[in-house]
Amino acid sequence: MSLVDFFVPVDDRKFGTEAGFFTSQIGGQVHVFTKNFPDIEEGKVDIAFFGVMDDRHSVNNQGCAIGPDYIRQKLYELYAGSFKTRIVDLGNIKAGHTVTDTYVAVKTVVASLIKKNVVPVIIGGGQDLTYAQYMAYEELEQKVDLVVIDNKFDLDELSDDPSLEANSNSYLNKIFLHQPNYLFNFSNIGYQTYFVNQDSLRVMEKLLFDVNRLGDFRNKMSVAEPIIRNASLLSFDISAIRASDARANGNASPNGFYGEEACQLCRYAGMSDKLSSIGFYEFNPAFDTHGQSAMLLAQMIWYFIEGFYQRKRDFPLQPKSQYLIYRSTLKDNSHELVFVKSKKSDRWWMQVPYPNGHAGNERYHLVPCQYEDYQEAVSGQMPDLWWRTYQKLI
Incomplete structure (x- = not known):
């Protein structure tokens, strides 16, 4: 089946050649599926937008x-x-029979x-679509790291049945229980404690996952960069x-990230050499006053695009001459x-050795970190990030 079979085109009068966008606008630079489906040949396209028109769960x-077209506009x-875009818009995936x-x-x-080295930007739809986004990596046959920016954990701690249908409040169950399990790490950014069952927190701790409260990022958004x-x-x-x-969400809350902070998070995502797909979910135009939320999401995607075209290409760590190696010994010399620090971007990584008996050829696992983790190691303390990562490798 060809990709075009999954999509319906968008309105040419709003988004295509008849819309009258200037060539300096995003709309004048994106090849939009209005009549002819874009050519997605490897090496010619960097980013592909598409909407998913399904909110049943x-x-x-x-x-x-119906949110995708509002954000497109x-x-x-x-x-x-100041970047040259190579972006296509594939249109919308309509809700399937089920x-x-x-x-x-x-x-x-x-x-x-x-597989074509094109980064999908998914515009939902309900956040249960994250499960489908995750399942795409099954064909790649490699461990993946999932980051979710949300004010709660979409986890039903009372259910351990992987056959149950996912919804926007429980799709993490499907991901965590899926077999074969190729999820290496899950990270939440921005949860608010009063929305989170303490049993869910204990589950996250038991699974050695990274969960980060909203307050952890207030006035120090850079903490989110290595996570993303x-x-x-x-x-x-x-x-x-x-x-x-x-406010364009039926579950909107008074507290959360500011708009400019959300844009910063998206810029971090765009700049990540490792990140290969991103989804924006739960935007509901029925609650959108004067199109403010649609504009914010559009700006968030804009920052993702800007970040993408500022990628430093310093991961994986090649060539070695572009990096500085720092070594530190714990107080007990154990x-x-x-x-590792990149000369190009000043970003840091930590080498976590694989335990004895590891079947692969790699000697260590690289995990992004902050300069503060290095400072902690210099003081003789074991960074928590190192220990949690090592436990996952055992």
């Missing part, structure tokens, strides 16, 4: 299925930055794009943004910790 937010009005049919379509499209840099895929729930900045 979105909890308390019916109506987000705002995005295409924005002017491109939600599972929609998942299969999203999975197939995302997997096909990644480690992501293979990212899922962004608009409810993670405070309602005063983005471990030597090795850190």
Whole structure:
């Protein structure tokens, strides 16, 4: 089946050649599927947008299925930055006969794009589509790292049945319980404690996953950079943004990230050499006052694009001459910790050795970190990130 079979074109009068965008605007630079499906030949396209018009498993937010075109309208009005874009818009995936049919379509499209070295930008739809986004990596046969920006954990701690259908409040169950399991790490950015069951926190701790409260990032957004840099895929729930900045969601909350902070997170995502897909979910135009939330999401995607075209290509770590190696020994001399710093971007990584008996050829696992982790090691302390990563490798 060809990719075009999954999509319906968008309105040429709004988004295509008849829309009248200037060539300096995003809308004047993107090849949009209005009549002819874009050619997605490897090496000619960097980013592919597509909408998913399915909200049947979105909890308390019916109506987000029609969100993609509202975001498109705002995005295409924005002017491109100082980067040359190679972007296509594939149109929209309509809801399948069943939600599972929609998942299969999203999975197939995302997997096909990644294999062509094209980064999919998914505009949902309900956040349960994250499960389909994740399943696309099954064909790649490699461990992946999932980062979710959300004000809670979409986890049903009372259920351990992988056959149950996912919804926007429980899709993590499907991901965590999926077999074969190729999820290496899960990270949440921005959870708010009063929305989180303490049992869920204990589950995250038991699984050695990284969960980060909203307050951890207040006035220090750089803390999020290495977390996002480690992501293979990212899922962004608009409810993670405070309602005063983005109210277009049936579950909007007074607290959350500010709009400019959300844009910063998306720029980090764009700059990550490892990240190969991103999804924006739960935008509901029924709650959007004056198109403010659609404009914010458009700006978030703009920052993702800007970040993408500023990628430093310093991961994997080649050539070695472009990096500085730092070594530090713990107080009890039990471990030597090795850190790597890129001369090109000043970003840091930590080498975590594989335990004895590891079947692969690699001697260590590289995990993005902060300069503060190196400082902690210099003081003789074991960084928590090193220990948690090592436990996952055992």
